Amino acid sequence: MSSVAIGNKKGFGATLWDYLTTVDHKKLGNMYFFAGLLFFAIAGFEALLMRIQLMVPNNDFVSAGLFNELLTMHGTTMLFLAATPLLFGFMNWIVPLQIGARDVAFPFLNSLGFWLFFLGAVFLHLSFFMGGAPDAGWTSYASLSLYSPGHGIDFYVLGLQISGAGTLISGINFVVTIITMRAPGMTFMRMPLFTWTTLIVGALITFAFPPLTVALFFMLVDRMFGANFFDHTMGGNTIIYEHLFWIFGHPEVYILILPAFGLFSEIIPVFARKRLFGYSSMVFATILIGFLGFMVWAHHMFATGLGPTANAIFAVATMAIAVPTGMKVFNWILTIWGGSIKVTVPMIYALGFIPSFVAGGVTGVMQAVAPLDYQLHDSYFIVAHFHYVIVGGVVLGIFGATHFYWPIMTNRVLNEKLGFLTFWTFFIGFHLTFFIQHFLGLMGMPRRVFTYQGDQGWDLFNFISSIGALLMGLGVIFLVVNMLLSIKSKPLNTSDYWGDGRSLEWALKTPVPFYNFKQTPLIRGYDPYWIEKHEGNKEGMTYAEPVGDIHMPNGSILPLIMSIGMFIAAFGSLYHPDGVSWSVPVIILGIGITVACMIIRSFKDDLGFTVTKEEIIATEESLYGKGGNK
Amino acid sequence: MDINTKYTPKTWPDHAEQVTLEGKNKFVGIWIFICSDIVLFASVFATYLALKDSGPSGMDITAKELFGLELAFVMTMLLLTSSLTSVYAMYHMKNFNSKGVLIWMGITVLLGLGFLGLEIYEFYEYTVHEGFGFTHSAFSSAFYLLVGTHGLHVIIGLIWITGLIIRNAKRGLNLYNAPKFFAASIYWHFIDVVWVFIFTVVYLMGVLG
């Protein structure tokens, strides 16, 4: 990072060291993206194994115990370790560019957040090789998981504790970045929608992750250190876990879906070639969804027996969320309406997203009706609903945005034909898998079962569902092939690849230099780059300062070492209930490493380094040839 | 950068902790962190209230019998006073008096240590003499975890402030360390805010039964 000669080829060791120590938001974005993709593939593979098992009745492809482990790890990995980091990858990449910042507010913490997330995820996955994965579902309700034998649940608790800390750090970082680091002229009401949703998601993470931390910590001390929070024989109360989990769990759903909303709000105006319809109502709806998301968690617990008053309150609050969500859907439709539409790959994802997500939302409102929920609870109808929301919303959003932002992220473009093929395979597979599960649910098939008897009328539907899952897998393989092919393709070295970019990130020429904008841009309105283009500005942007020295943060290896310290401490804690003598020393060692790194960090002044004007001009010339970024 | 710029009381800017972008980031950052801590403490607190006095059937220890007010009162006074002393430190920072900052921050640390000592003594008394250990009941787990989480925050604050004092003992104030002192003082006040609720809800209302 400290070297300016980024045009030169570097050896493998140097590149690796660069990535291990980097605090650059773009590189961390890449790391989030590829780590997320890795875990997405793992969790997707687990899903395929489950669907193969359920393809025919009385199947014995996997055992009941392994099936429980697969379904737990599929849910946990997809939500915490695949969807979240993939979205964080886009946030890291795009948000600083969209607000015209050089980096995030706390580059060091950004790196720490990534490494905590990654090592927590690795820790969780080690469970497969060390005596069995967690098997109590992704919710891991205390009444079940307290009595799960082996170390599976301990891996779940510790792994999520570490990666959750990383997510919380990153969330706070995004909030501060968006509050303090906007370019001059970028008021809150001129921020692009993706930045807005990132801000709200950051706020949701800030408020929602602490209850998860607390719930997991209670579980940790209950299982490993003899506490009694959830043990009713000792006066504990297992409902506390459910409440804490869902106080976190429901906002988590919005943590995932809001960035996808933001991504689509970026994609649709570009390809409809029209200003986003109802920008202020979009912002308002985002805030409202974020706030209401905190007031509805008990709708996951209707069947717990909270009583009619509580159920009624939470039912009404849940239905209320449909209103701002509906506002968003109508705004997207009205943006497309009357636009001069270009159906590119990102746009086809957006067009596929709207009806799919609406279907998921409508079944959600059905479940908000508490009496009906008693019927639907724990059936495949629920499985169909949340996959419609998560796959139809979040995953389509991520795939669409991958195609959309690939030119900025890699300076390459994904093949369009292969992109359409990916979309249609995945989209058809998705509907084939999950649409039919609504009916399986209504016919009474319970979720989380490892097999079923034949001749209940479920055979054909399950078979169709499994075929759809295989198609989805094929779609993902097409996408990965597309990515690999694109690496071989010619670099673009262009700005505004799609030709109709509106927000600030499209004003940058790719590859994006490590300091982003050579001069901080001046924001003259909503869709600043479109305004400049409209007024015939050849420079790309109007700038708020002359070319001058740029101050950048130093890279550091400490975040990785700190995360490794937590990783070591987690092992000590894991084996504590076995009564081994080394458990407490290992915990102390691990936490000691982390604390020592923190002390080193605060005792060594980190003043960053300065890139001089001459170095900037040289960098620009090495990247784009004579004349630099014009 | 700013660290090499020497200031005098006359050139020291108003609100020195927020003139640099790093300072602003630290100020906003510590606040957003506190917001998330609010919800963290709310969760632990609510659990304590839910599990208060509940244990295995036949448990004879209740909050009413267990808690005494004398110790809680002294601890409250120590922590409240430490809040004031850190305000004094910030007052001296405004006047560019680095010695004043260090001395008052040092007093804050001493008061915090006193608080921590009393808390450890209290835990020791309950565990050893009352037989009210961490694994005794749901009530004991919730109590130790709530007060212990606060204690952990105190420990982190003490390490933080001590580190700041040692690191900046010789080099005076500048725009690089002023935001650090300021963030630490805000964090310290937040610890006091939490304690206000703990002494009211756990101790005072515990004694009422």
Added chain:
Amino acid sequence: MGHDTHIHEKSVAQHEFDRRKNAVEMRKQVVNFAIMILFTFIAFAVVVADFSPYFIKPFILLLAAVQVVLQLYAFMHMGEKHASHIGTINTFVWVGAIIAFTVFLCFLTIIWW
């Protein structure tokens, strides 16, 4: 990142004025502290004096709330207009307080089994 900060030397009068302003502010903080100590005394006193719990409980909760608001707005500068982004910070803190309140309400009412 490092925005260069201009060194600006204050005039003697301005310097003196600022010092006095800081001193006045500090005196206000001491008064705030005195109020907090007083409230703490009252809270402990009413419990020791053994009034009816129906009076004591809401009363000491009220005292705690006032103390906390004093801490936030006086000691922690949440009310200072000049502080950067203080409006956004206020919003975040109060949203956090609302969520915290919701959690309390839930755990005091609907966790039975």
